[in-house]
Amino acid sequence: MIVIDPDADRPVYKQLADLVREQIESGELPPDARIPAEVVYVQEHGISRDSVRKAMAQLRHEGLIITTARGSRVRPAPAREEITVDEGLAYARMPTEPERRQLRLQPGVPVLVIERPGQEPEILPADRAAVRIRREGHG
């Protein structure tokens, strides 16, 4: 069993985040699986709730888990609708909090910005949209 070492160079909360991330990536914690409650990690590893919360916050910002008042779960791989764009520029950034609320985005989800010539930029949720780039005459 991998244990958390408070004397290690790496902070306790990052060690826990690494641990849980590996469990998610290995499939030990599959999509939609329940993440143990904060107090479980506190007791199992003898660390503070503060450290557990920081670890979970990090995983949330990485888009790996979703947290509600009932607990956290492994975030399933998003299904993205393909948007076809003829001409323009596409880039990504994090939404501001007001934007995030308006677009009803989970924490840890970027926005995809599409700038088309002569139009307002279009702001799309990056967990629900992807840009299909297509050579003309092939679709």
Add this chain to the structure above:
Amino acid sequence: MIVIDPDADRPVYKQLADLVREQIESGELPPDARIPAEVVYVQEHGISRDSVRKAMAQLRHEGLIITTARGSRVRPAPAREEITVDEGLAYARMPTEPERRQLRLQPGVPVLVIERPGQEPEILPADRAAVRIRREGHG
């Protein structure tokens, strides 16, 4: 002067984040400007350092500020190099922590993923890259 109300419906740390975000968006805190030290907000608003740190963390995750051991600054608008892609799919997500370190990304910076047919996905820093979509015969 806008003050922070501990009895408001909105949490103290989000009120402070809103306040500083507005100062950034209005230009009162221009790009590269120094953000006051945590202790300044603690004293000026009579709130805990914990709340100030949570507010700054939120702004960091929104990509609005950059924090070092010497303090925080307003993040300048990123200059993105345009990548031209003939054919494929582009989407965005947050990097995991190991990815973030490897790509030397600031917190709050997504990655742009380009999937081309028959190739490994290309992972680009979203603050330095954008995808140019071009109709054939127009570039």
Add this chain to the structure above:
DNA sequence: ACGTATTTGTACGTATGTATC
């Protein structure tokens, strides 16, 4: 080279509030 001041980072504690079942 060294200590000091400043500022953020980590880690603990406690208490209370809010949402959900």
Add this chain to the structure above:
DNA sequence: AGATACATACGTACAAATACG
């Protein structure tokens, strides 16, 4: 109503990085 679990908010202490004299 009660149990569970996360959210907010205060406190303390010490570590680490950086800049300055």
